[in-house]
Amino acid sequence: MLTESDLVTIWLTVKIAFTTTVLLMVFGTPLAWWLARTSSWLRGPINAIVAMPLILPPSVLGFYLLVAMGPNGPIGELTQWLGIGTLAFTFWGLVIASMLYSLPFVVQPIQNAIEAIGDKPLEVAATLGASKLDTFVSVVMPQAKRGFITASILGFAHTVGEFGVVLMVGGNIPGETKVVSVQIYDHVESLNYLQAHWLSGIMLIFSFVVLAIVYSTNRSSLSQSKPLAKSKTIANSKTLGF
Amino acid sequence: MSASEFNATQLEAKVQLEYASFKLAVDFKVPLKGVVAIYGPSGCGKTTLLRCLAGLEKASYGEVTIGDQVWQNDKMFVRPHERSVGFVFQDGGLLAHLTVAENLNFGRKRAAQALDEKQCRDVISLLGLEPLLTSRPAELSGGEAQRVAIGRALFLNPQLLIMDEPLASLDSLNKDKILSHLDQLKQQADQPMIYVSHSASEISRLADYVIVMDQGEIQYHGTIETVAARQDSPFYQAQQPFSVLFGQVVDPCNQFKLSVIDVDGDQFMVPDLALEQGRTARLHIDAKDVSLALSRSQDSSILNIFKASVVTIEQLAHCGHCLVKLSLAQSELLALISQYSCEQLSLAPGSVVFAQIKAVSILK
Numbered sequence: 001m002l003t004e005s006d007l008v009t010i011w012l013t014v015k016i017a018f019t020t021t022v023l024l025m026v027f028g029t030p031l032a033w034w035l036a037r038t039s040s041w042l043r044g045p046i047n048a049i050v051a052m053p054l055i056l057p058p059s060v061l062g063f064y065l066l067v068a069m070g071p072n073g074p075i076g077e078l079t080q081w082l083g084i085g086t087l088a089f090t091f092w093g094l095v096i097a098s099m100l101y102s103l104p105f106v107v108q109p110i111q112n113a114i115e116a117i118g119d120k121p122l123e124v125a126a127t128l129g130a131s132k133l134d135t136f137v138s139v140v141m142p143q144a145k146r147g148f149i150t151a152s153i154l155g156f157a158h159t160v161g162e163f164g165v166v167l168m169v170g171g172n173i174p175g176e177t178k179v180v181s182v183q184i185y186d187h188v189e190s191l192n193y194l195q196a197h198w199l200s201g202i203m204l205i206f207s208f209v210v211l212a213i214v215y216s217t218n219r220s221s222l223s224q225s226k227p228l229a230k231s232k233t234i235a236n237s238k239t240l241g242f
Numbered sequence: 243m244s245a246s247e248f249n250a251t252q253l254e255a256k257v258q259l260e261y262a263s264f265k266l267a268v269d270f271k272v273p274l275k276g277v278v279a280i281y282g283p284s285g286c287g288k289t290t291l292l293r294c295l296a297g298l299e300k301a302s303y304g305e306v307t308i309g310d311q312v313w314q315n316d317k318m319f320v321r322p323h324e325r326s327v328g329f330v331f332q333d334g335g336l337l338a339h340l341t342v343a344e345n346l347n348f349g350r351k352r353a354a355q356a357l358d359e360k361q362c363r364d365v366i367s368l369l370g371l372e373p374l375l376t377s378r379p380a381e382l383s384g385g386e387a388q389r390v391a392i393g394r395a396l397f398l399n400p401q402l403l404i405m406d407e408p409l410a411s412l413d414s415l416n417k418d419k420i421l422s423h424l425d426q427l428k429q430q431a432d433q434p435m436i437y438v439s440h441s442a443s444e445i446s447r448l449a450d451y452v453i454v455m456d457q458g459e460i461q462y463h464g465t466i467e468t469v470a471a472r473q474d475s476p477f478y479q480a481q482q483p484f485s486v487l488f489g490q491v492v493d494p495c496n497q498f499k500l501s502v503i504d505v506d507g508d509q510f511m512v513p514d515l516a517l518e519q520g521r522t523a524r525l526h527i528d529a530k531d532v533s534l535a536l537s538r539s540q541d542s543s544i545l546n547i548f549k550a551s552v553v554t555i556e557q558l559a560h561c562g563h564c565l566v567k568l569s570l571a572q573s574e575l576l577a578l579i580s581q582y583s584c585e586q587l588s589l590a591p592g593s594v595v596f597a598q599i600k601a602v603s604i605l606k
Contacts, residue, residue, distance in 0.1 A: 121337055123298050126322040127329035128349030128398065134323075138348075142339045 002198055008175050009183040010202070016091070016179060017159040020098040024106040024155050025148075027099075032110035033136070051104050058101065062168025065097050069169065094170040094177050098159045106155040113147020114140060150214055157210040161203070251275065251309040251434065253402070257294045258303040266290050266301075266458040272451055274308065274402065274434040279449035279466075281439060281476055287458040288438045289332075292404050295436070296329050297322035308401060326354070328395030330405040334387040336379035342390050343375040350397040357399045368430070369393045369423055385416030389423065396433070403435045409444060417444075424448060442477050446470070446484055446526055471567065471574045473556060483529040483565055485575045491517045500545070506572035511545045512602050529565060531600040532577035536587055538596050546599040550575060552591050555584065564589075568597055 002010075035047060053061060068075045069088040075096075076086045087093030117140060125135040141148065163181040170177030172186070180199055187196035251274040259266045266287040272278055280288050293299035295306055297313065297320060306313040313320045328349070329335075336345050346366075350356040357365065366372055369389045379387060388408055395403055409417045421444065427433070428448065439445055445452060446466070453463040454476060462472070466486045469475055477483055489505035496502060500511045503523050510525060517523055538547055550568035557564055564584040566577045575597060589595065 120331070120335055123322075124329075124331065124335040124337060125348070126298065127296055127327055128394070129323050129352030130348075131321075131323050134352070139337060139339075143337075 003195065005174060006183060006195065006199060009178050009180050010199075012091075012175065012177075013160055013179040013181075016094055016098060017156045019095050020102060020159045021106070021152055021155045023095070024099055024102060025152055028103065028106040028151070028155075029110055029148075032107045033114060033140075035107070036111045036114035050107050053101050054104050058162065058164025059168055061101060062097065062165040065093075065100070065165070065169050069093055069096075088169060089171045089173060089177060091176060094166060094179075097165050097169040098162060101162055101165045102155045102158045105158045106151040109147045109151040109154065110144065111147075113144035116147075117143050146217065149217060153210055153214050157207065160206065252307075253278070253295075253436075254305070254307040255291075255295060256303070256305040257291065257301045259290065259294065259299065259301040264290075264458060266294075268455075268458075268460050270453065270460055270463060272453065272463060276450035277428060277435045277437050277448045278451045278453065279437045279439060279445045280453045280455060281442075281445055282455035282461075283440055286455045288440075288455055289406055291455070292329075292406050292436065292438060295402070296327045296404060297325050298329075311401075323352075326398070326401040328398045328400035328403040330388075330391045330395050330403070330408045332407045332410055334379075334384075334391035336382075336387055336390055336394075338379050340379075341375070342371065342377050342379070342382070345379070345390060346371070346375075346394050346397055349394055353398040353400070355399050357397055361399075362397055364430075365393050365396050368426060383416075385412050385420060388412060388416075388420060392420070392423070392427075396427070396431070399433075401434070403433050405435060405437045407438050407440070409439070409441070421447060442482060446477070446486065467573065471576065473554075483576050483578060485527045485529065485573075487525040487527065487570075487573050487575070489523055489525060491519055491521050491523055494519050506570065508548045508571055510599075510602060526603045527575065527599060528601070529576035529578035531602075532568075532575060533598045533600065534566065534577055534579055534583070534587060534589070534595045535598060536595060539598065542598065544598045544600060546602060548597050548599075550595055550597045552589055552593045552595060554591060555589060557581065568595070570597075 031046075031050070035043060035050070065075075066088055067073050069079070069086055070076045071080065071086055076088070079085060079087055087096060121139050121143060122135055125139045130138060160179075161181065162179075163185070166177070166179055166182055167185075170179070170182075172178050172182055178186075180203060184196050184199045184203075187193070187199070252271055253274045254271045256269045257266060264285075264287070268287075268291060280291065282288055290299060294301045294304055295313075300319065301314075303316075304314045304319075305316075307315075312318065313325055336342075337348060340348060346362075350362070366375075369392060371390060371393055374382065374386055374390065379390075382390065388411075392405070392408065395405075409420055412420065425447065428435075437444075437448055449466045451463070451465055452469040454461040454469065461474075462469070464472075467488075470477055470484060470486050475483070487505045487510075489503040489510060491501060492504045492509070493502035494517050496511075500513060501517050501523075503510045503512060503517075503525065505525065512525075535547075538549070548570055550570050553567040553569050553574065555564050555566050562581050563578050564581050566579060566584070566589065568575045568577060577597060587593075587595070
């Protein structure tokens, strides 16, 4: 069964993933909007930066973050100047690292969904008297809803699944930075296979459920068009006098 | 309604805009009453001009003034959502995530002087939208979507209603339905409209004023009567010259079931169309339906025969016809006759003839 320290790591993992997802939705949405709509030359380079965590080894990302957050790194100097010490091996350090690590998983689905809307609905909304912010809330958000849902689910799940970055930046402090993936590693190291099985099984089921939700909601967008098609044939048969 | 009555509001625009392969440079001042049509071939800049008027396109140089309101000059630019414009896009542009009713109300909720509920119900019944209110845009046919788009723009009660080839994507049956809705709208609502089209028939039916564009520039503009009577009018080129006359209904239904319409003293008789007494009627006369005689025929079944004098005669080499411009009491009338007849009657500018009009269509 799960030990108390297992439960603490699960709770911590959920807390980090939730915080990261909320912050990423807040900061990632304007970034995704900008990337989807801009014609600036910066679009290419910024897109590349956003996508980098997809291919970089997590240890590389973690290494640079560790250096940057350290007492002599730019982030470390900033945080010390602000009087909050250094962020390495802290909860918030882990959140910042997770935000970078999961950035593409949140930005890209939103960006794609906004690109798919195109200019037309935005222009239509403008001619109907909606300001830019109003248009974002009343046209872009509902039309890109699926992108936002996918982004938040993938952002959460991907943060739960991180290992390399956490190990580099967060280390192994129980209750502070020790997340499920690190706990499993520790169990295996100490040949505690039964505990490793429990936690790994939970992660396996969690991942499956999350992906099943993502793919089923995509699926339901297809099946949504079915009742439409049906009602259309009914309307047609009415005009034909059936 | 004649040209001199156009004075209510004016639309003034000076726009210059350049893309890689396209240049728009226009400068015009037109009366904003009834329907102002912009006519021209595809790619001549009509849509871009409309987008500039609505503020969707920021011209490199632009001045747009409507009535006493400045929408754009070198110091200011009123953003599109702050302009009182209703824009009907070529494909309707309904918001896919909203029902028809929600689409109709989207702009109304945000407009400063939107129609009240009763007026909205009138628009809904005028355009026949009741059965569609709960549908989603994806369920509508092209014609239905276009009617919803028109209704949605009307709900705003805008200072300017802009329609960008609203019928271009429709089949002729749907076109005709919507045209008659627009006809009715023109009668019932005092809504200034800019109507873009490359169809001469739509323009002859709806327009009060016509701007003719080509290659990013305005060729000329004027009232429908004057533009239709021009030698270089696009309606000539389409080989369907016609005249438009305006008259008053003096007798809506006489004992022979004919309406009598007075056009500057000439009494036109047309099949009864249940017109109201005293109202203005718009007569559309195809030049090919006008024949000429040197004396007033006493034994003809033709109802409408008027004394006229020849103003100009233009030989149309490609078809062996002559286009004769006649002057009636106050207005001008075109007749398309064969060159042979023209010589037989020895017509020349100044000749007095009798114009026999075989068919008159009344546009409500």
